[in-house]
Structure formats: C-alpha cells, structure tokens
Amino acid sequence: MIIALYRILFLAAFLAIWEVASNAFDAGFFISRPSLVAASFLTMIANGSFFYNLSITATEAALGFLFGAIFGVGVGLLLGRLKVLADILDPFLITFYSLPKVALAPLFILWFGIGIDMKVILAAVTVFFLVFLNTYTGVRSVSPEQIAILRLMGAGERALIAKVIVPSALTWVFTGLRLSVPYALIGAIVGEIIAANRGIGYVLSDAAAQFDTAAVFAALIGIVVLSLIFNGIVRFAERALMPWKAGEDTREISI
Amino acid sequence: MIIALYRILFLAAFLAIWEVASNAFDAGFFISRPSLVAASFLTMIANGSFFYNLSITATEAALGFLFGAIFGVGVGLLLGRLKVLADILDPFLITFYSLPKVALAPLFILWFGIGIDMKVILAAVTVFFLVFLNTYTGVRSVSPEQIAILRLMGAGERALIAKVIVPSALTWVFTGLRLSVPYALIGAIVGEIIAANRGIGYVLSDAAAQFDTAAVFAALIGIVVLSLIFNGIVRFAERALMPWKAGEDTREISI
C-alpha cells in the first residue's frame, strides 16, 4: 500500500518535471511533453495501431524469450555438469556472445530473412547468454555436499538435476530470466529496426524518422508496459516454483 | 593442456568448415572466408588502423564498464539493504532498463553529445543494470543467520557489508560483471554506430556499407579479442578476491 503510494508520487513527480522542463527549455521538439505523449498514445490506441503493433512485438519477444530461456537453461545445466566441456567451449561462447548483433544485421537477414523468425532469433540469441551464464554459475554453485548426499542415495544424473541442481540453482536461473526480459524486447525491437514494416520497433523508428517525438515516447510506453507485464509473469513463475521462499522476508529466523 | 588442445581443434574445425562452406556455396560475398579475413586483418594491423580504432573502443568500453560496474554494485548494495526503497523503485528501474537505447539515440546525443562521453555513458548504462540486478539478488541471498551473528557481535552496517554481504554476494557480483563485459563493448560499439568517425564500430559499419565482408569479420575479431581480454581481467580479479574458492574444484569434499 504505502509502496504503491510512493510509486505514484514518484511517477507524478517525474511527469511534472518532464512537463515543466519541456516548457522551460522549449525542448518539446526533442523530449515532447507528457500531455502530447498521452494524446499521441490515445490516438494510437483509438486507431488500433498500438495494440496491433504491440502484439506483434510481444509475440516476437515472447517466442524469443522462450527459446532463449530454454536453450540457456539447457546449455547452462549441461555445461554446469560437464566442467571440461565448459572449459573447452568457454572462449567460443564468449566470442559468440560478444559479437554485436547490430553489426551482423546483413548476416541475420541472409540466414533468417526479414520476417518474424529473424526477430525471434535475435531476441533468443540475446536472451540465451544471459540465462545461460546465470544458470551455469548457479549449477556450479550447488553445494557439492548435497550432490554427494544424493549420489549416495543412488541418485542418477536425472534425479540429481531434478532434486538438487535445479532447485538450488533456481534463484540464479530466475535472475537470468529477469535480466533478459528487457533484452528479449530489445532484441525484437532491434530486429524490427533492422528490417520491419510492423511492430512497435517499426512504430518507433517510423516516428523517429518523422520527428514525431510524442509518438516515439508513446511507443516507448508500450515497450515498458510489455516489459513490466513480462517481468510480472516471470516473478509469478518464480514465486510459484519456489514455495519455500514464500514468506521468507517476514519469517522469523532462528539461528 | 588437454583443454587448450581441444580448443585449438575446435577452432581449427570451425575455420575449416567456414573456408569449405564459403567455397562450396560460393558465399564469399556474405561470409567471406578465413583466408581473406586474415589478409584483411593483417592489412589493418599493418596500416595501424586496427590498433588505433581498437584502442578507442577499448577505452570507451573500459570506462563505461568501470562506471557501470561501480554504480551497479553500489546501487545493488544499497537497494539490497533497503528492501522498501527497492520495492518502490523496482518498476522505474525496469522501465529504465527496458528502454531500447537505440531508440533513444537522439536524446543521448542531445544530452551527452557525440564525443567519447556519449559512448562511455551508453556502455555504462548497459552495464549498470546487469551488474545491479545480480548484485541486488546476491545481497538479498545473503544468509540472514550470518547477518544476525555479525549483528550480535556489534557489527554496524559498514562492518556487515564489508565482512558478510560483499564476500557472500561476490559470486553474484562477478557473474554480473562477466555478463556485462560484452555489453560494455556492445554499448560502446552501438555508440560508435550512432555517432563516431573512429573506433572499431565505425570500422565495422564502414566495411559493411562497402560489402567488405572480410573487413567486417576482421573488425569482429578485434571486438572478440577485446572481449576475451576484458573477460580474462574480470576472472583474474574474481580469483584474486575470492581466495577461498581457490582449488575448490580439486579439493576433496568432506561431508
């Protein structure tokens, strides 16, 4: 409650400063102003273009997130368990991760076209590494004692993963997932900027090309809202999958 | 040893496949071929443009990484300790993080110009959140028992942070740092693509515009090498700051 109140205060202050600054410095051309952004936003909603484009980007980002997350967790688990393989592949993964995707735009176009696949793959690639490295570190941080205990009970690799490694690395995995939510969106949007004729990234670059700053900010609102929604979903999943953390903040600790 | 051998084998296989595929599919225009890339690379080194541009990008990325890391760790510690503040700021941080920097390029130029500052800030902003969220999660994962124990010994907030929170969250912090090494570079390069007439990002987009694929890949090699060097530095720091993890992989566990 009190938190929501502060948030609202914070938001209101931000908007007020924006509006005032925009007027004071006559910077409307560059930073627009909240009232204009709101108007532009409502127009976009009214003519349906907002939800149409947003849904496209949301689909791309969600698919990219899903694939990236699945591969990230999968490869993270695999390499976390096979340290030697991880050591061998390490420089190649860093290499792969370090390549600026923007610079590879022509290759992406060539291999994956300019349709939805390209954006999904771009988003997935971006998500992959964030999830992978966090999962990997999580798996490497699992207490070797707990693994030994389970081994002694006759646990095979599958039981180990299901009963110790995944639960123990879950905080790590979810941090990776939360880190990558915005990157899934950014990946999709970069894809749309590279080549698009629809999607919120297209709206964004189109508006920018026409110097329609209010529309740029309206599109940004869309992106942020998507991001917050995705984030909420990830948090929900996190809470559902880690019941033992429920109430941890309020629980009295005994030592 | 054996690992280095496998890495070399892996690299050799990759290069061989690249060379063969490039010939077989007559795809030199799109993917060039290792021999041409090497030639282009040597030319760049010979005429000095490689190291000149690389050093510019390296400086930008390093500064950006430094600032982003310092703020990321700082804010992560602060919010990790002040849960209420973190809850209030949470949606704003996500908002801030979710904004695609590419779309905000005009604002970046408006506020930070087109010099090195802009690239440093872009890199720092990208690094910040990755480091922040990992640090934050790390601080929140510190065992409350250990905090209570230290409290009972009369530890104030400073002693707590120095003796429990930082050492305990260090794995998290370093994962954040390793995650953000490539992003520091990518941030600097995106900055250079936005506005620059030097730096490896400039070399990259110039080469791409001329369909000089070999030069594009040569520039990418530079980026990757930088990334591997930065990564090595971070790993070194990680090992130096966590002596208790030394030999953990080879240590016999007693349970």
Add this chain to the structure above:
Amino acid sequence: EAPARLTIAQPSEGFLYLPIYAARGLGYVQDEGLDVEVTIFGKGAAAALTSVIGGESDIYVGLPAVPLQAWAKGQKTQLFAALLKQCGSDIVLSAEAARRTRLSERRTPAEKAEALRGLKIAVAGAGSITDLVVRHVAIHGGLDPDRDLTIIPIGGGGNMIAAFGQGRVDGYCLSAPTSTIGVVKFGGTLLLDFAKGEYPPLRDFLFTALSARPEWLAANRGVAVRLVRALGRAIETMRTRPEAARAAIGPFYPGVEPAVLDAAWTQAMGSLPTSLDMDAGGIVKNIDFLAEVRSARLDVPVAEVFTNAIVNLAAAPSTRHQEPAREAGRKE
C-alpha cells in the same frame, strides 16, 4: 483476382523516395493490382540490398552505387527504373558556420565546397550515401575528407537534428525533410542546392533507382511493369497536380510541421525526373563518384547493370489502365 504481392526494401525514409510515397498515397499501386509492402532497413542500404540478394525482398530502392558495389563483388542485381536523377541529399550548414566560412561570398561550386574546411559534418552512416556525398564535395573543394574536415556518421535524421540543434556539429547531410528542418527551424543554409543543379559533378546523377535480381525480373516482369507504371503515373501527378500529390504525402509525415513539409515539397519539385528510364551516363557517374571518394574503380559492365526493358514495357499501350500507359508513353 488477388493483388500481386511485392516487397520493397527501402534503406531509410526521406524525400529521395518521393515517387514511392506518392504512388502509395495516391492509390496508384492498388490501381495496378499490386499489394506493396515497404520494409525500412534502419541499418542502412547494405542491409536492404542484402535482403534482395538473399531473396527476402523483391526490389531494392535507393542509390545505384550500392547494387553496383555488390555487382563488383559478384552479386548481380539489375537496375530497372530511375526515380531521382539529381543528388537528393543536401548539405546543411548552421548559420554560425555559414557566417564563419563567409558562405554567402563564395560563388563557384568549388569555392563553396572549400567552405567545408575545418567543419564538423554529420552524415547518416559510415560509407552511406550521405558520407560519400560529403566526401565527394570536399574533394571537389580541394580538401582531404579525412583530414581537412570531420565527418561524423550519426545515424538517422533525429540524431542529426539533435546534434545540429545543440551546436554539436556545424552541418549535416541528409535528404528532405530533415535538411528542410535544419533550414526552416534552425536557420541553416544549404551549402549547394543540388536540386537546382548547382553542383555540376552530380548533375544528371542517377540517385534513386529500383533494382532487383535478374531472375526475379525475368520471372515477374508483369509485376515490375505494373509497379513502374504506377510510379510513372505518380510522378506525372506530382508535376501536373502538385496539390493533390502534396496532400497524399502528408500522412507519411505526421510529425513534420506543414510549413516545413511545404518547403521540402517545393524544393523537391525542382528535381523531379522527366522519365524513368536510364542511360549509361547516369551509371558511369555513379562509378566515377565511387572512384573519386574511394580510391578504387568498380569493375562492372555498364551496359549490363541496367535495363530499360521494364520502363519501355510500362510505356507501351496496354489494355488495362489506359491513362497511365498513355502518360508514360508521352514521356518517351
């Protein structure tokens, strides 16, 4: 009959693609039974052309120098219609820079070009059209583009205006309406008025053209012809009924003040092509242009890189759409 689908790869947005906007805005594309999808490639012409080479898009629209470079590297796409035969990227200098360089006192193109000395000029991207144009002008003025002035690739129009408005650059090079904004809103001056042919080396320069893979052209001749016919009709309307065409452009630029758009429009009217066909001269100028700014000459067979077959077919009388056919024919 379902409309034929057609995808166009367009590297950026601006008045150098004016006939495309007009043909879409006036509904001529639909009249020809085409369903055109325009994809904007925010990362430049190379990416746009790559999508055509890779078969993802059908037609590239933009500077012919880009497909020529690709041709020289073995990736053949053929130019088949001209949309702009003047340099469409303007160099805008700030009032302060114009004063400092005494631009108003300079007379010949070479003198004016020399005014770039010591200035910081923003261009779209490294190796982009605008980069090349500024380099070409600088060389014409006897300058070394890498030493005597600072050329900064800065991305799109928004970035340029932001940097220009803040005085972070002395000038920039881009097509209308970005160039017009600098003039109208920020008191800038055009270094050279390309539209009026003030710069001889780029007079009758093939600046915007359509290009596609020869196989695609062979297989989709009818579709290409219909597109060219719609574009010809649009150019005709722009010339004969400018206010109608102007009205059709408006919706593409909702964020630009009408006054600015009007000014841009007026300037653009001066550089409308009289016909969509090409000649070797326009191509050679592109090759010369590239040779001058990059110290290497493209090795391409000039006669093969373009074809007027489509334009000619579009000009021929046809049963459907009598009127556009007649108009195109008149241009012959």
Add this chain to the structure above:
Amino acid sequence: MDDARTILAFSEVRKSFGSGANALPIVGGVTFDVARGEFITLLGPSGCGKSTLLNMSAGLMQPTSGSVSYDGAPVRGVNLDVGYMTQADHLLPWRTIAGNIAVPLEIKGLAKAERAVRIEQLLTLVGLERFGAHYPSQVSGGMRKRAALARLLAADPATLLMDEPFSALDAQLRLTMQGELLRLCARLRKTVLFVTHDLDEAITLADRCVVLGARPTTIRRIVPIDLPRPRDPVRLRTNPRYQALYAELWDLLAEPSTTAPQALDAPSAVRMTGAFA
C-alpha cells in the same frame, strides 16, 4: 524479581510460530530470572524451545506475549551485551578459522598486531593452533565448534548464550573445555545461559539448572546445584550429592508431560510398531 542483581528476566514468556490457525505454540509461559554472574544450564527435550529462549534473549526474536528483559529494560532489537554461540556453527566460509576468530576483534577495532596475538591465544585455548589457516570446510565438525567457541570468547561479552557448545567434542576435550569455561566465569564473573543435553555437564557447570517440559513449554523445575566450587568434573561424579542431583534431573526429564501428552516428541512404543516394514 526486580532485584538489582538480576541481569536477564523472563516473565510469562510465550512464543508461537506461524499465524492464525497455523500458529504453533512453542513456549507456553516461562518465568525465571538470571542473576548477574550466574551460570544457568537449560535442559529439556529436543524441540521444546531452548534455542528459542536464547534467540529471544539475544533479541533476534520477540516473544508473542510476556517479556524478556536484560539489565532492567525489555530486549528490543539485537542485544549487544550478549555473545551467542549458536547451535550450528555459522562460521563464515570465506574466512579461515583465524579470520573467523578475527571478526569480533576487527569490529572492536583492535590493531592488527594485537589481533594476531589474541587469535593465537584463542586458537591455542581451543586446540586449533595448527589450523588457523584452514577454511571451515577443511576442518572437522568438532573443530568448527571449537572455532565458534574461540570466536565467542574473542568478543568477550558480559553474558554468554551457549547452545550445546560442547556436544561435538570427545569426552576428554569436553572436560577440558568445561574446566576452561568454569575458570573463565569464576575470574570474570560472566553470566551464562547454557543449553545442553548432557546431564553431567548440566550439573557440573551450573549454579541452577532449569528443566523444561515438552511443548508448549513451561518450566518443570528449577534445580539449584548446591555443589561446592571450584568443581573438578571428574571427581565430582563420585560425590553422592552429585548423584542425587543426576537422578533428580533424570526423573524430571523422564516424567511424561502432564500438560500436553500428545505433543511429546519421544515416540511411544505403540506408535513405533511396524515402522520398519
């Protein structure tokens, strides 16, 4: 009760965990005072709330009702006058044994050289001279407990809360450590609240022994240990008064709970039948 000598006072302390219908009452009304310099041992069945009482004394938990006062004032927040050796050792895994012992010394602001001397003394005291440079994961369970003991003593608090500190030590070492502790308390007049499951230990060390019942826990009896000091742990065992006390405590603990028999932890023979199918 509000005697000037009283340092720690439990007054009608009740404690439940969980809330609403899930609330599980653990401590069901405990009242007793600890005098300054007194050595109290706490005995009681596993899970009856001994650690919980210590946690409340340290200010890590608040009682659900009633109050815990220290030095006249109710304990709110962390009680900085007490040192707490917890049931689990809670050593910091990123510090060596010596580094762990250094923590309270660093907090107190001792100079480096002084710290080194003190750490050396403490390591010797608990018999870990050769293991100062080992990490906690590299020493045995008993050694970890001794390191935690050394850390407690390094903090040098006025009141010691000790939760089964010697349970992981062998019999000989346990006696040595008991002797050390007794000497220390005698010299420095420390107040001690000491949880143990070992009756010998409970008698040897205590001025009074508090015997707790099963959940919801109340005090069964407070047994004053009227044996002369100084005491020799080994020789004491042949003392008839000692043996009588031992028997009394044993019976107290063995007596089935009168208040809530169903909450008794010890499984009855009936319930156990067939457990190993």
Add this chain to the structure above:
Amino acid sequence: MDDARTILAFSEVRKSFGSGANALPIVGGVTFDVARGEFITLLGPSGCGKSTLLNMSAGLMQPTSGSVSYDGAPVRGVNLDVGYMTQADHLLPWRTIAGNIAVPLEIKGLAKAERAVRIEQLLTLVGLERFGAHYPSQVSGGMRKRAALARLLAADPATLLMDEPFSALDAQLRLTMQGELLRLCARLRKTVLFVTHDLDEAITLADRCVVLGARPTTIRRIVPIDLPRPRDPVRLRTNPRYQALYAELWDLLAEPSTTAPQALDAPSAVRMTGAFA
C-alpha cells in the same frame, strides 16, 4: 581378514589432505575389518579422522595409500550399498521435512501412495509427526538430525554409516532412538559403523568398539563389547562388566598419544595460561 563374512575392510589406510609440503597426514595407517551384520562404534578425539574414515567407506574420498574394500572389492566412486548419516544434517532446504524423507523413496521409484505411508511411519518413528510440512529452517537442531535419520532409514541400505547421529538429542530421546536402532539392526542384520563421543552409547550399541588415537591416527585398541544382547540401555549401566568397559575406554582415550604428542588437539594446561587476558 578375507573371511567371507567381512563386508568392509580397511587395510593400512593412510590419508593426508593437501599436497607437497602442505600435506597434513590425518590417518596414519588403519587396519580393521567389519563383519557382515556387525555393529562397530568409533571413538576418538575430535579431528582425528573418524568422519574421514566414513567418507572413505562411502567412496567420497580415496585413501592416500592403503585400501578400503567393500564386499571384497576396493571402493571406487560412490558406494551405493551404504547409507550415510553425516555429521551435519545436509537436509535440502527447499523441501519440507516430509519432502526430504521422500527423496530416497522417490529415487527408488516408490509410488506416491506408498511413499506417503512410509513417510508417515518414519516421521512417527523419529517423533516428528506434526512437523512433516515444516521446512528445515523451521525446526530445531535436534529435529533436523532426526529428519536426517528418518531419511537414512527410508533409503534402507545394507550398511549404515552414522556420524554422531544422536549427539543433538536429549538423553531420553537418545535412549529411545538407540533402542530403536538396536532392534532394527537385530531384525534386519544391518552392518553399522557408528561414530560417537559418548562412551555409554559406544558401549551400549557396539559389538566392537574401535578406539582411535590422535593425528596421525592409528587404532589404539579394538575393544570387543562382550555384553549379552538384547541390551537395555538404562539397566546396563549398573552391570559391572559395563562399568569395566567404560573405565577401559576412558583410560584408552585419556592416555596421551605416544606417537605424536605435538599433534594432540587437547590443549595442555601450560599452553592455556594467559589465554584470557
């Protein structure tokens, strides 16, 4: 030695930790055999290597020299025939107590309903009926140990390695649990290697008691416990043979190490002087 009845054989087992100049010899040559169905208790000073011997029997460590054989073959890798209740409880914090006990049952592939029944029995056996739904962080130290015991019994291994399993339990519960364990072993002929610091426990349970010396550890003596079974833990204490055994073990443990006096953990009176400055 290579008797068919031998299930676990230590032969000249030596173990050092660390390498090169830093190598610290812990176990200095231990040889003894455990017969199938035998109950062995291990006694020895803290840090002498008792847990290390269990770790080697479980295959979690390899001896530096010598060999540990199980059922005729040297132990390599994890020994799946043994169940190991470790000194620390190592419960999985993300599973409730019941969930923790379920782990070995899940691994064995028991159906859900069967599991529930078995878990219920085991919870009852260790007196945790009401705490199945609690997380390990919500129960007391002794209850955690009992949960670990229930988990060990759920796995139902042929050989049990138990490292101070009852040290955190109160005296009464300890006796109950000892009785349970004895009955279980008698019925199912389990082999047990049991580490304890409690001499009463060591005698009550064992067929033979292995007394270890200080580091580098060798066997001081293997004491056969020739008391008739079934044994009643409480009544046993008045048995004179029991008392003689107790005295023998006590003396064995108290006797100063002849091999390496400087490696003795117990602090000498001299060294301790002045530790509390």
